[in-house]
Amino acid sequence: MRREHVIAGEHPARRAARASMGAVTAGRKDEWLGLFAPDALIEDPVGPSFLDPEGRGHRGREAIEAFWDDFVSTIASFDFAVADSFANGPCCANVATITTTTGDGATMTIDCVLVYTVDEDGLITSLRAHWEPDRAMATLTSPA
Template sequence: MTGERARKRTAREHSRLVTAGDVDGLLALYAPDAVFEDPVGSGARQGHEALRAHFTATAAGGPAETVEDTVAGQDGCHVLSRITSVSGYRPLGPRYAARGWLAPPHGAEPAFLRRHYALQLRVGPSGLIEDMRAYWGRPDLEVSADGTDFTGPARLTPREEALRRLPETYLARLTGGDVEGTVALFAEDIVFEDPVGGILLRGKDALREHVFRGSAGKVHEVLGRPVSSMDGRFVVIRGDARVRVPADMRMRMITVCEIDDAGFGVHIRGYWGLGDLTMGPAPLTPEPSSPAPERPA
């Protein structure tokens, strides 16, 4: 197990090294047999050789990462960041277009590529990253001619739209006191971890009791921009929540929601650590507008 602060330092260093284009520095953060999937849904790969190829291609675009928040799990190993990255359109843009993840340019090629994503790291006892997952889907890719006016896909699939609406639907029903409507969003065999490493609930009956305790004005939350996955099975959301029962608490969290083919939640993982929890009155933080960080010269 590694402490929350150490894991957060690893996550921040990861983003710093990505922006610096330091491939060797990034590899030094990873265990030799580390597994990674970027994006989730594209297939897992393993080992430093595959990581080097992955980060070399990323570095070629000159990425600049803005970390919007970093939270830790209470399981002693996970840390998650919500990140926005701006890079040159090449070399990754044409690859994404060839895979159908981006619309091929008509006329002049875009100069910039923006990606909204959630980075999940599992850090082992040695302090090295053993597993990396980057959650982002087609709606999380945007292009721009000048680096200021970014546009995403012209149309989303019904599945993509449903995934991105789900967190707002859940929050509206929860804060409105609609317990049964909230529980109806989940499968019968739902697994609910909030926080990961703390509460573990299985099945709708256990979830119903949990929802009842948080409903009817007891929870107030500001949600960030959702990101998804290329396989259409995950939506990840950053939240800033105020819980008033049993005490006045504020929690910064990142929640990973797995959705089945019928659109029901089957596994919910809420990541927040003791360092992401404050007691007493504190203002909620609105989601910042999507930044366009300056790329390194």
Template sequence: MSEKIAPATPALTASQASWRCVQARDRAGWLALMADDVVIEDPIGEAVTNPSGHGVRGRAGVGEFFDANIAKNRLTITCEETFPSSSPHEIAHILALHSRFEGGFTSTVRGVFTYQVNDAGLITNMRGYWNMDAMIFGQDGSSDSSNG
């Protein structure tokens, strides 16, 4: 289902607000979207952004995640497709994340990202189905399929 025709739900509203805050590097705005007990697994499993493999937990942990992984790059998020669930509190998207770091280093990854919100519309879980092997790296505007 296209993002343009997905019914407005608390999960859709929160996920889109999350993308706006991330792209604007709005740390305070992004953290305001999170429940106190939020868990972010981006990606699911052990990775540089999820060292324990059990996710980043709580607003303080998510703030550190933002500082380490979002604030340091210019991130563009493209939603390719949206999949609403039968619950207004959960949604999945196919997203392409394009990062540009200082010095011209770039990375692109495409994955499935799920969002769950509580009754207040705050994000309780965000999970990314992608891995480092799928990431495309580049330099100075070019991209290639090497991973290193």
């Protein structure tokens, strides 16, 4: 069930989260990159994984752009369904399910908590995606 109204509030971090998800869904790389502070950190997922074996994340615009090129751009479509959202201080934590579809039609479902932190200008300083790769991989379907 979609609950877009959950993230409709005008908290700065919630606004940034909404803009980030929208840019990813639409495949707008430059728009997405522009949402991040120059020294921002993306941890997606948090900790070591096949996307980041050392678990250090991707810091700075160059590394964030490489993250897009290496991972985000390989997915044909993203569907974000936010079940709940909690915004306070400089952060917003979204309880979400992301469904990804590859170009050949394979899908994967990622249940996660996405924590966005913004600076005083509303730029994202960190995006921490808490999800379990093994759990997500277990949902991988074969191409249509």
